[in-house]
Amino acid sequence: MNLLIVLLVFISMEGATWLIHKYIMHGFLWVLHRDHHDHSNNGSLERNDLFFVIFATPAIAMLYAGVRQDFSSLFFIGLGISLYGMAYFFVHDIFIHQRTKIFRNTRNRYLLAIRRAHKQHHKHIQKERGECFGFLWVPVKYFKMYFNKK
Template sequence: MNALIIIVTFFAMEGVAWFTHKYIMHGLLWVWHRDHHKKEQPGYLEKNDLFFLIFAIPGISCLAAGILGAMPVFTCVGIGITLYGACYFFVHDLFIHQRIKVLRNSQNWYLKAIRRAHKMHHKHIGKEAGECFGMLWVPFKYFRIGPGDGK
């Protein structure tokens, strides 16, 4: 049962990430997210990185509540949230944006589709008219190989 709670929470986080990205990051808190689409300041960090801290709070809170004995289910939810956050970091920051140069030349069909979808998201530098707000779920059209993608 615990594993099921972790798995369900992990996959539910994709919906949370999509909703938050579309309606919060490209809405109310665009002022923080804008520099992720168009570099505004020199340096390694972006205002957008503040979202990492905000997204960590529910996971840490659930882990703490579970460990402190409030309800063991909270530990499982916290683990699911934290695993999704780790995946987000590896896929978004390391693989897609290459903050640390790893997996630069992956030919994996799924990873290439993720990269294509995210590239389309960043094609829009304004907060309106965006697409592909999720991270791990990729629309089928991005699995097709286009010109210059084949190898």
């Protein structure tokens, strides 16, 4: 049952990420997310990186509360959120934005589709008219770009 909770939370985080990205990060918290699009910050960290802290806080709180309650379901909810956050970090920051120069030359069609969709998202430097707000699931047209090749 606990593994099912972790899996369902991880999957649900994709929908939550889409909603948060579109309506919060491109909404009232654009002030934190903007430098991720317009590259106005010359340092290695962006104001956008504060979202890691913002999103990690409830996950850590759930992990802690769940441990204090003999590994209640709160722990496994926090674990699902944390695993999604780790996946997000590795795919978004390391693979897509190349904060460390590894996995540059992949031929994996799924990863290429994710990268292409994210580039489409970043072609809009303002908060309006955005597209591709998801993370691990992207519109089918980007998969077709790579999966229809022989």
